Amino acid sequence: MLEGYAPGPPSIVLGSPMLEGAVLSDARVALPLATVNRHGLVAGATGTGKTKTLQVLAGQLSDAGVPVFVADVKGDLTGLAQPIDASDPRVAERCASLSVVLRAILTLEEDGAGAFFGEPEFEVADLMRAAEDGRGVISLLELSDVMDRPRLFSTFML
Numbered sequence: 001m002l003e004g005y006a007p008g009p010p011s012i013v014l015g016s017p018m019l020e021g022a023v024l025s026d027a028r029v030a031l032p033l034a035t036v037n038r039h040g041l042v043a044g045a046t047g048t049g050k051t052k053t054l055q056v057l058a059g060q061l062s063d064a065g066v067p068v069f070v071a072d073v074k075g076d077l078t079g080l081a082q083p084i085d086a087s088d089p090r091v092a093e094r095c096a097s098l099s100v101v102l103r104a105i106l107t108l109e110e111d112g113a114g115a116f117f118g119e120p121e122f123e124v125a126d127l128m129r130a131a132e133d134g135r136g137v138i139s140l141l142e143l144s145d146v147m148d149r150p151r152l153f154s155t156f157m158l
Contacts, residue, residue, distance in 0.1 A: 008032060012060040033064055051076045058138050067128040067136040075144035 011030035016023050040057070042050045054077060058068045070077055084091060127139040 009034060010064065012036070012057065012064065033066070036061070036066070055080060062136040062138050065130055065134050065136050067130060068138045069127045069141070070138065071141050071143055073143045073147045075142050077140055078142060080138050080140055 008030070009032050011032045014029045014031055016025050017027055017029055018024065042053050042057075044050050054070065058070055058077075058080060061068050070080070072078070086092075127137075129137050131137055
């Protein structure tokens with residue numbers, strides 16, 4: 001097994017193989033980064049490690065410089081989130097451009113134009129970016145509020 005699971009090209013570790021019920025911690029099952037595509041699905045029964053698997057995959061992909069977007073229906077992955085650094089000048093700049101826009105929209109809504117405004121869209125490119133240290137940014141969208149509305153969830157995801 002060690003030979004079969006020998007480290008190869010840049011990859012992420014999925015776990016270790018088992019032999020007769022024992023984990024072989026010397027051998028690591030890895031997924032080459034070149035084979036990772038845009039979509040993934042982690043499925044299984046309750047208590048089988050889906051949340052931990054997603055956390056580990058997202059973290060390793062981020063460490064490898066791959067931007068990650070995770071739609072979190074139940075809110076289980078919020079541990080991946082980091083508080084924003086309010087001292088970052090980019091944050092202050094965005095909050096100032098934003099205040100001007102919000103005041104203008106509020107004025108328009110007061111004049112009855114609210115029916116013309118919907119939820120703001122986002123640019124997919126904003127989700128596919130890397131941090132200054134070269135790690136991929138993990139974008140997490142908590143969707144626990146729409147978990148009981150599958151039609152709304154699926155429409156949003158499409």
